Amino acid sequence: MKTKVIILFAFTLVTFNGFAQSAANCAEKLSIFAEMAKTKNYGEETYKQLQELRKDCPSFDKAIYIYGERTINFRIDNAKTPADKEKEVRDFIKLQEEFKTNFPAKALGIEVKKAMVLFENNSGTSDEVYQLLDTAFKNDKDNFSNPKALYVYFEIYVNDFEANKNGIKLQDVFTKYDQISDKIDEEEKVVSDALDVLLQKEESGTELTDKEKIAKKNHQINLDAFETIHSSMDAKIAQLATCERLIPFLGASFDENKGDAEWLKRAADRLDKKGCSSDPLFSKISDALHSLNPTAESAYNLGVSFYTKKNTTKALEYFNQSAELQKDNTKKANVYYTIARSIYGTGNKVQARAYAEKALAAKPSFGEAHVYIALLYANSANDCGNDPFEKRAIYWLAAQTARKAGTTSGNEAASSYDKLAPSKQEIFNSGRAGQSICFKCWVGKCVTVPNL
Known part of the structure; x- marks a missing residue:
């Protein structure tokens, strides 16, 4: 019995030492590989280190796969022939599968990565x-x-x-x-x-x-x-989804789905987005939805229905009701933005801006509202200011407002407004650099003339 215990202890010790040595080897290999990858050295030696880690230490650390992905991506981008690229793409996919096998809880979004490496490299x-x-x-x-x-x-x-x-x-x-x-x-x-x-x-x-x-x-x-x-x-x-195709398609399904709130909502949204809201089917669907389940969405659809019938008073009533019922701030902002653009537009700039600002109050990141307010300012160049210089100075205010959007469209709009504002030479000739110009029209805001 004593001999058996000694043999078992010896076997355990040898096994433990083997594991310890293996872990130490894996740690050393990963350290070398990671250092190469961190310095963006993705050459053959780096790839060789990756291959050894994949073979000998596949479950040692997820960093093998994180740095491995970068290494193979480099090889894909620098492949010299279509055949070479295809080979590297397939290796990338294989690496993702190995990652999922060894670290199933950490390998997230693997199928999407595999799909996109195929798509972006015209493989498969x-x-x-x-x-x-x-x-x-x-x-x-x-x-x-x-x-x-x-x-x-x-x-x-x-x-x-x-x-x-x-x-x-x-x-x-x-x-x-x-x-x-x-x-x-x-x-x-x-x-x-x-x-x-x-x-x-x-x-x-x-x-x-x-x-x-x-x-x-x-x-x-x-x-x-x-x-x-x-x-x-x-x-x-x-x-x-043209109106010519949508209206008969949805009309034929109306009786079957008039008790299905989700179908009615989808159908109304689809008709609205396609500009088919003037068709009687839209009103029919909107009324059915509001009767079945009065919600922010159904109130909005009725607002659209009345708007297409040129009844802006009722449209505004339902749009406001929709906004008040909305619990989702993004959707609330969209309703207020719709009121700003569709009900008031450039015909009533004060109310249009007020509702655009309501959209921003509901959702500060709703960049479209900033861009629209900027447009309202830009469209007032001939109505504000005491002289040509002041009239064009409003474009600075429009540019500042558009940039608040923080989006591509906002930055593009701001750039176009900057070009319409007074030039450096005109600022110099005016002698008004650094001065404040206040617009006493509906805008009611001031802008500082840029310093030269």
């Missing part, structure tokens, strides 16, 4: 890309947040419909559009809510930390990306 087939994205959307939706991937997922589906592939029907396209749009809305809300916190902190006079400034910039970039993707999806489906 559209069916292969779609299947990966479809699997991710159905099984790992929380980690499917890549704006471009969401658009590719939708685009391939629409292309298959147009090519009469896989038995896809028009209603299937609408359903897919709704599902992906809802996901984009979710992601936009997460980003815009985070941005709102930072914007409100700035508004209170508290300076953001360096980390918060970077986060603010990233949030604005992401919001811009989601806005672009949403617009691209709308443009894609616009080619399919």
Whole structure:
């Protein structure tokens, strides 16, 4: 018995020493590999280190796969032939699968990564890309947040419909559009809510930390990306969902779905977005929805219905009711923005600005409202100011306002307004550099002439 215990102890000691030595070897190899990757040295020696780690230490540390992804991406970008690129793309996919096998809880969004490396490098087939994205959307939706991937997922589906592939029907396209749009809305809300916190902190006079400034910039970039993707999806489906096709299609399904609030909501939204709200079917659907379940959405649809009938008083009543009922700040901001643009527009700039500001009060990151207020100012150049210099000075105010949006469209608008404002030579000739110009018209704001 004593001999058996000694043998067992000796075996355990040898095994433990083996594991310890193996861990030490893995740590040393990873240290060398990580140092190479950190300095962006992605040459053959770095790749050799990665291959050894994948073979000998696959479950040692997730850093193997994080730095490994960068290494193989470099090889993909610098592949000399299509065959070489294809080989590296497939190696990237294999690396992701190894990551998922060894670190299943940390390997998030893997299917999306695999799909996009295929798509962006023209590898594989559209069916292969779609299947990966479809699997991710159905099984790992929380980690499917890549704006471009969401658009590719939708685009391939629409292309298959147009090519009469896989038995896809028009209603299937609408359903897919709704599902992906809802996901984009979710992601936009997460980003815009985070941005709102930072914007409100700035508004209170508290300076953001360096980390918060970077986060603010990233949030604005992401919001811009989601806005672009949403617009691209709308443009894609616009080619399919014409009023001529939508009205008979939805009209034929109305009786079957008039008790389904979700169907009525989707149908009303689709008709509204396509500019089909003047058709009696839109009023019919909106009335049915409001009677079935009075909500912010149904009140909004009735507002649109009355607006198309040129009854702005009733339209404003229902739009305001919709805004008051809204619990989602993004949707509330959209309603107020609709009032600003559609009910008042440039005909009543005071009220238009007031409702645009209500949109910003509900959602500080609602950049479109800043851009619209800037447009109202720019359109008042001939109505404000005592002389030509002052009249054109309002473009500085318009530019400042547009830049608050923090979006591409805001910056582009600001740049165009800057070009319309007085030039440096005109500022010099006027002798008003650094002075304040106040607009006594409806604008009621002041702007400082830039110093030379």
